[in-house]
Amino acid sequence: MTKAPTDGKLLAVDVGNTQTHFGVFSASGDAVQEHWRFATVRESTQDELGAALSNLLALRGMGFAEIGSSIISATVPQLIDEWTAMAQRYLGQEMLVVGPNIRTGMPIRIDNPREVGADRLVNAVAAYRALPVDLRGGRLRHRYHL
Numbered sequence: 001m002t003k004a005p006t007d008g009k010l011l012a013v014d015v016g017n018t019q020t021h022f023g024v025f026s027a028s029g030d031a032v033q034e035h036w037r038f039a040t041v042r043e044s045t046q047d048e049l050g051a052a053l054s055n056l057l058a059l060r061g062m063g064f065a066e067i068g069s070s071i072i073s074a075t076v077p078q079l080i081d082e083w084t085a086m087a088q089r090y091l092g093q094e095m096l097v098v099g100p101n102i103r104t105g106m107p108i109r110i111d112n113p114r115e116v117g118a119d120r121l122v123n124a125v126a127a128y129r130a131l132p133v134d135l136r137g138g139r140l141r142h143r144y145h146l
Contacts, residue, residue: 008068015074
């Protein structure tokens with residue numbers, strides 16, 4: 001059974017070349033409740049990732065049932081399928097994948113958006129949303145018209 005994306009907490013995963021960072025955000029999405037990091041192992045399976053996540057959540061008194069939605073940003077393409085399969089199997093949901101086709105609310109004005117790494121896309125969107133300045137020309141913009 002797939003959960004509605006607005007139910008529960010958000011699991012955010014950032015798979016880097018050497019380390020994987022992930023955290024659980026409150027249901028409102030405004031605060032990180034817990035965060036962890038471990039070495040990125042390119043050969044990890046969905047079951048290994050599920051076991052690691054389950055154990056880390058349990059150490060903080062949480063479980064899979066509290067995770068209502070999840071998203072991944074990865075610079076290690078072979079792990080995207082393993083994380084998304086883990087989310088489907090253990091969280092009962094489709095994990096959103098950060099990439100060139102994701103709607104961010106920020107225009108991506110480059111010739112080939114597929115050349116932008118997920119890590120850079122996430123950082124750019126965070127800056128775009130956080131700063132009251134139009135990053136293209138230094139003009140102020142209203143925070144609610146992102």
